[in-house]
Amino acid sequence: MSLLPTQHRDALSKGMVLLFALPALLIPTTVLCYIFWQAMPVLSLSFVFGSADGAGFGVTEGVFPQLVGSLLLAVMACLIAIPFALATALYHRTYATPHQQRLLNTLFTMLQGIPPIVFGLCGLVVLVNLFAWGVSLLSGAVVLAVVVLPLLVLNTLATLERIPLTYSEAGSALGLGKGAIIWRLWLPRCWPQLLTGLLLAMARALSETAPIMFTATVFSGVVWPDSIFSPVTTLQTHIFYLAQEGSDPLVISIAWGSAAVLVLLVASFGLLARLLQKLGAH
């Protein structure tokens, strides 16, 4: 028997929960506020959409080439990963034996935990050197595709698993084959959730720095890529290099500005994903 009355025990419990929950909420919020506070002096439309000519390396001009580079890499990575992720998830759900299903689950959960820099290193050895693609948009996109693939597969699987068995059986009972059930029943039903997963994967690709440092990006001399075999500049690596030049206050401000733009970009994908999730729920 507790010595405290019920209402006091409830208050104590609530206090304990808040004690740990509030810092978890406050710390990231403070960090975000600090980023935007530091970025305020340089943040402007001309900073975001200003195009550099290659001479100022984004220090004196805007970060538009870096923004486009980041987006290009993320979009290409997801475009490469989507068919593989969808096919893997559909195979898992439709044709795989229970043993194969367990194996695939373990494999992709494990792959998700591998540090992305390891994939970057593999990309450097195989794509950049062995395939002689060089440091390029394509090499970076392929490496990023491998990084986001487990996330996409697991999200697609979770989405497909939420489809009730009765829904698929109603299709089977009408004589629909597996292909028809996939294309006519499953995909029209769960496309908002699949798109949500895709946007989250794009946000993840935009957050990755290590794998593209070896395989896709250069800091100086490049503004727009000429082809998929050209290197690109990205916001992530831009921030990294500017932070290393920490002595000049203007350079540091530009780094904060670039960080704020990157945060806004990732957040916009997250928000869009939430919006689609709501749409899917209706």
Add this chain to the structure above:
Amino acid sequence: MTADCKYEGFPAVESASPIESVESDGKQLSALLTVDKLSLVLGGKEILQRVDFSLAKAGVTSVIGPSGAGKSSLLRCLNGLETCWSGTVAVDGKDIRQWRGGWDQLRRYVGLIAQKPVVFNASIRANVCFGIHGWRQRRRADELVEQSLRQAALWDEVKDRLDASATTLSMGQQQRLCIARAIAIKPKVLLLDEPTASLDPRSKQLIEQSMLQLAKDIPLLCVTHDLEQAQRLKGRTVFMCDGRVIEQADCDQLFKQPQCIETREFLRWSVCDCD
């Protein structure tokens, strides 16, 4: 054939008609679907044990019995949703395991309507057309939609909003839409798994009317817990218990003069429950 009664002193009860022919409205009709020694084991448990019965080319056959008797599993075997069974199931004299076109084709021949209505995320029209195959059928899709919805007693309620989402319909209407969707593909046998469970009396009545109308052309095998419904549907009644067919006879005979003690017990307890 009928399973032996459990208790001593009760002889095995022969079904009212043999497998080869079934009497309906005074006419001898040859069987369209025959089930011979059908057994199903799932997860080490015997769900069905040497089930024997047959369906004529038209009319309603109700399957009654306590929960867990294997009634729904029986329908899933006949529709090919369960495939790991032993015994013989023949439709039109052909073993369904050797069906041309495989299980998918069989399911177009033997339609199944589930207990809970499942409508697809599409319009009412698209739902009815879902199982329609082939350009000839597709060309006359509108005609088929109207015909199927009329047969399912839903046409008057939805004729002005065929392009509305099927999810906007009430449960009773959704179940009738499922019936329309199943009959749009012109099955030769229709299996119904408690089609009116948890529906209001009006919807129940409409579905029963639709079933009786359909039963003039094709055989219907309807699993039901509602004994009054089984009596209203007339036709034949099959009583199942513990995965076996205990007794099968014409509806009136089974309800008024059950031959087997298990049937009598079940009917007695069911009537008590109703009271």
